[in-house]
Amino acid sequence: MYQLKSVQGLPISLEEAWEFLCAPENLKTITPDYMGFNILSGTEDKMFQGQIIQYIVTPVANIKTKWVTEITHVQDKEYFVDEQRFGPYQLWHHKHFLEVTDGGIIMRDVVDYKLPGGILGQMAHPIMVLPKLKEIFHYRADKLASIFGKLEHIPTTLQFNSF
Template structure:
């Protein structure tokens, strides 16, 4: 399930995915920033520029290069602001293409494995022009990125 809602000028994208793996395997994979490259579409040109970070921790700064639009490269710097081992972690943009980016990653063990929920709250810069960009391509691009992740993760963990 992927949905985007708007509230008070902020958009919230929510993605829920059931994975047929244990909580420890899910946590080990998703809490390692180096795996972001594996689950990001190639056309995004996603590269971690701060080296291959090890185990995440609150306060960790990670820098990337990413191409949100064809031919346009930008730097993106995030901070891991919260970590509760085996349950959730949060990354927030410190510098990048969004006016605000707050990404929560939640993990809940159940009978089928792990339910993973991504909740991304974001705000686009440029006021009215940003709202038009959201309608014309940002919403579609974000949905596409997360649809790609769902597909890759299903293939990686051999679901379906």
């Protein structure tokens, strides 16, 4: 099992952050273009518990991968959780938290994930998966900062752990 934690401060209101992050179509905006992110279904309504979102991504070697996500928990303007139901991971559980702070909000993400393939998946993690996740989350932080700005008193951090 692996865990990714990220923290970022944005100089926007809680309402503005929630509106942006809870619109599934905005995920394409904060995903690197080379990943070929394409939503197939599930963005017709505002985010709700039980929502299924289907999309295609091309994370490695131009190989298209279908990913199906379920929004399993939503607490208005506080947090939501998405879980992979079908896709490249054995487990993907992504918690998104928002918290008001001086001058804006703090956005915290915690992703618990497990790779398929047993020992081969573990061997692939430091070579292929971890560098790609770091790249994607750094891109996302940079993109959000370019759209909204950043709070100087909240350093953007990215931390990985394995269990």
